[in-house]
Amino acid sequence: MGAGSFGTTLAHLWKGAGHEVMLWGRGDNLEKTLKDAHFIVFAIPCQMIRSVLKKINPHLLKKPILINTAKGIEQNTLKLGSQIFLDEIKDSEERFVALSGPTFALELAKGEPSGAVVASKNQSIATQVQQTLSLPFLRLYTSDDVVGVELGGALKNVMAIATGIAEGLGFGLNSRAGLITRCLHEMIKLGVNQGANPLTFSGLSGLGDLILTCTGDLSRNRKVGIELGRGISLDEIKKNLSGVVEGIATAESVHELARKQKVEMPNAEFVYRILYEGLSPRQALKEMLARELKNEREGL
Incomplete structure (x- = not known):
């Protein structure tokens, strides 16, 4: 979710690693994009998360793992991404993952060695994301400190x-x-x-x-x-x-x-x-x- 530089880079890298990837940008068909999704990666600004979640919630017929890459605190509510997700998707806590770390999109796109953290209250989910989305040059570490x-x-x-x-x-x-x-x-x-x-x-x-x-x-x-x-x-x-x-x-x-x-x-x-x-x-x-x-x- 999000066709900016970071979202596009991640989509390209994971597709190159053999995963089936759909990239969603504004105006794209949500139902088609989200159908059969196992992971949904949110690469959108923090201040847009809530509005996007309101749009996609009716299309989440299954229970995909929700991975947030936004780095911010929502204005007015002062909430972090995980708290916004919980507001809008009531059962999201156990399948929410925060992906964060020193990762410029341009350097990732070049395949330069990088590291990041996948944090979740559910460590089995964090490990699943780590094992699935790590790349030869992108090393993911797990954490329970969301x-x-x-x-x-x-x-x-x-x-x-x-x-x-x-x-x-x-x-x-x-x-x-x-x-x-x-x-x-x-x-x-x-x-x-x-x-x-x-x-x-x-x-x-x-x-x-x-x-x-x-x-x-x-x-x-x-x-x-x-x-x-x-x-x-x-x-x-x-x-x-x-x-x-x-x-x-x-x-x-x-x-x-x-x-x-x-x-x-x-x-x-x-x-x-x-x-x-x-x-x-x-x-x-x-x-x-x-x-x-x-x-x-x-x-x-």
């Missing part, structure tokens, strides 16, 4: 904007290395608050994806941050976007969730204020560096 895997994928997009801003301001590797590390600290804090295993954030769906998205030239979230750091307005940036930048919407969701749960996330908060309140990146930096000195592990 919340941790989903949060890692969502939060790293916001943190990549933060790192991009630092890069756009002209700062070097010292600054970016320190920032990425503190961003990981914030991800773990919110994750633990939401019931995730803190160790999940040291894995592929946490640290792995964070490094990729904060440093990779193919990262749209990083590119948005760089342009913000260079003084370009968000409205101007949006005019030239070639695809969805999940971190923009997720920054607002993270702001609301952290405020609601009373979790201090200064880097994520500064990204929110730059995106939605017009705070200048240089003023954000000034305020960040003026914060009270603390123990490195405070909040964990």
Whole structure:
């Protein structure tokens, strides 16, 4: 489900591995696409998941395994993908899988070695997906920490904007290395608050994806941050976007969730204020560096 770059790449790779694959894009026949499907892979933006599920639910006559690759937090509801699926498909919990990790579509398409995580509360389902969809160059690992895997994928997009801003301001590797590390600290804090295993954030769906998205030239979230750091307005940036930048919407969701749960996330908060309140990146930096000195592990 989803004929963007990531969905198209996965469809091509799995078809090449011998699987029968149907690729659905807007306007395609849902009934024909979903008929006899054993796995349904959702490669659509997080903010579109609910509307797509409402459309496909009447066509789910069987009980296929539901695999979500979206990395975000729904605005207004502040829900992760697994929670949205459970809202719309009441019996989805035991057959829901989150697939996440450091996987740029272009590099997957080239067959470059990559790793990702398939997380499910039902480990037999996770293992089935792992064994069926792993490829010679795509190694899948199982996990039972659905919340941790989903949060890692969502939060790293916001943190990549933060790192991009630092890069756009002209700062070097010292600054970016320190920032990425503190961003990981914030991800773990919110994750633990939401019931995730803190160790999940040291894995592929946490640290792995964070490094990729904060440093990779193919990262749209990083590119948005760089342009913000260079003084370009968000409205101007949006005019030239070639695809969805999940971190923009997720920054607002993270702001609301952290405020609601009373979790201090200064880097994520500064990204929110730059995106939605017009705070200048240089003023954000000034305020960040003026914060009270603390123990490195405070909040964990």
